[in-house]
């Protein structure tokens with residue numbers, strides 16, 4: 001509406017002081033008597049459930065108590081024909097405060113102004129105390145039925161489909177920090193099962209820093225920025241972190257995972273996930289087993305190089321979030337298989353000598369196979385990031401019948417912590433009524449009142465049994481479908497603040513991890529320790545951490561010590577005699593290439609014959625082609641996605657060179673003229689930089705036609721992982737074969753034998 005209209009309307013109302021108010025109202029004001037009905041689809045209210053997308057299946061239309069609410073309405077207030085206040089009164093104008101004349105002071109009585117600004121002032125809620133930076137997506141979990149023998153959980157029965165919401169996160173950084181920092185990643189999954197919500201709140205690493213939740217505030221205080229200057233943000237490369245892990249040596253296992261390539265994943269889509277703790281499963285017959293949960297990504301475990309991670313922190317701090325949402329929107333749905341390792345439920349709660357209650361220990365897959373039990377596909381991005389990703393609240397106590405907890409002291413403390421923090425973060429005890437947190441199972445609880453209570457509970461007797469509201473006698477309940485608290489015998493034991501002796505082994509599995517790495521992965525680990533400790537100021541902390549490295553492996557310790565310019569200490573105890581677990585290595589296997597990104601450098605004035613076909617073949621292989629040209633717009637009839645100014649190696653998994661225009665002579669910087677490249681410098685230096693980076697980041701590079709000359713100009717022809725071919729199709733085939741191994745590892749200078 002034209003902003004002059006309200007003034008007219010006011011004039012008209014004033015005119016009607018004689019009694020003709022209805023006649024005087026302007027018909028253009030929507031909803032005024034005599035005007036046409038408003039044309040918006042539905043009335044809007046910010047309190048409606050989230051609008052489901054069509055492919056999501058049945059809309060979520062239950063109230064928190066399980067009753068049907070009817071069809072949800074849209075919450076797209078900005079698309080309606082008119083705006084209203086939060087109470088539904090229609091507005092004439094949302095751009096001008098109510099003033100005493102056009103130049104006068106603003107009137108306190110302007111309710112819309114105060115409501116709009118007050119609400120805005122309170123838009124932010126506290127970020128999560130850990131895992132503040134994250135990205136979520138919706139999906140579906142389909143059970144294979146293979147877990148039916150060991151658990152009665154209904155959602156794991158063959159063919160059952162369950163809606164899920166997954167939130168990936170970093171741990172240390174604030175909500176606005178970069179995605180690609182070196183850190184553990186959260187992998188939290190909410191299964192909306194019809195027997196109640198199951199939250200599997202895991203990480204991309206199978207072990208944790210500490211064995212007892214009582215130390216959680218301490219490790220987080222150590223990892224977060226220093227309290228005086230509040231730096232560094234989202235980093236473990238600082239004194240307090242290394243102070244903690246070198247003093248609490250149980251943290252050494254998780255720390256080596258962080259220093260490995262697992263600390264800098266290529267994508268959320270290429271991360272493994274782990275429930276970390278051992279859980280207890282119970283089947284229909286009441287028999288129990290112990291189990292660990294694993295998520296296996298369809299695309300394989302794949303990481304960034306450290307240089308890529310650092311570049312991305314500046315060039316695209318949203319890299320993982322963008323990658324996740326781009327992939328889903330492109331239809332390259334991220335997929336994982338859920339698997340379990342199963343162990344007999346013995347009184348010792350150990351397997352192959354490994355204490356299953358110690359969250360700093362793994363059970364190597366070679367000793368207990370990960371058995372696939374279902375498939376997760378993420379197929380829908382959030383409609384509203386705040387409503388879903390920020391407001392989602394996970395909790396380890398959200399368990400369906402058939403899955404129970406164990407006495408792992410880390411797990412036990414987590415059972416307390418999450419709901420406690422969410423009471424503050426989400427503003428009171430009713431956050432399970434927030435749409436993303438609502439169970440899809442019917443709810444009939446006796447929880448009442450509290451901040452943000454949305455349910456209108458009927459009846460007078462919220463207690464059981466009762467004789468007033470027809471309440472069934474309790475405790476009979478629904479024995480058949482109820483949650484099973486496995487009646488585990490709790491040992492008669494003195495009350496102590498102590499760990500079992502097995503928890504004292506802090507090094508054998510760290511050594512096992514180190515010895516399971518390929519040489520190139522070991523090299524990355526050495527570089528990571530050297531970098532992080534090199535950022536510490538206190539010599540004593542570096543020396544203490546070197547002592548821990550000596551207790552892991554002498555080569556690791558010596559190499560890091562050399563980098564730090566310090567002597568390498570001797571181990572304080574004999575090194576553990578361990579058998580490596582090849583399953584821990586990311587290198588040496590082949591993976592599907594779908595979902596990967598291929599950059600294609602083109603010369604708009606060159607030979608474009610093969611281009612359309614190559615692009616089509618990339619799409620058909622389930623990958624994403626991105627055309628890189630000197631300028632935006634179109635090349636022939638194909639759209640350009642990146643220009644020489646915006647395309648950098650970090651966002652491609654491989655590069656194809658079809659050609660590149662010769663820049664004007666004065667556009668070649670002196671740097672390139674001096675670089676000693678073969679022949680005259682005829683290639684745009686930004687293309688040469690792109691090739692150099694792809695080469696350094698050990699990515700496959702293919703060239704055909706004029707692209708072969710471009711590759712020669714970059715001086716890398718004939719090196720491992722570079723391909724020159726007679727046609728675009730041949731170049732693509734060769735490059736795709738190389739991509740199956742993720743990177744061309746032969747190019748990485750490994751210095752560890």
Ligand code: HEM
Nearest residue numbers: 128131167186187188202203208213216276413414417421
């Ligand atoms: C195996 C060890 C652990 C794992 C795998 C883990 C995993 C996670 C994940 C994935 C999140 C993010 C959830 C989300 O995306 O909303 C998270 C948040 C959190 N974790 Fe943990 N965590 C572990 C240990 C602990 C411990 C020991 C404590 C405290 C005693 C703790 C306290 C928290 C808190 C307070 C949050 C924020 C929750 C929220 O604001 O909703 N975590 N954790």
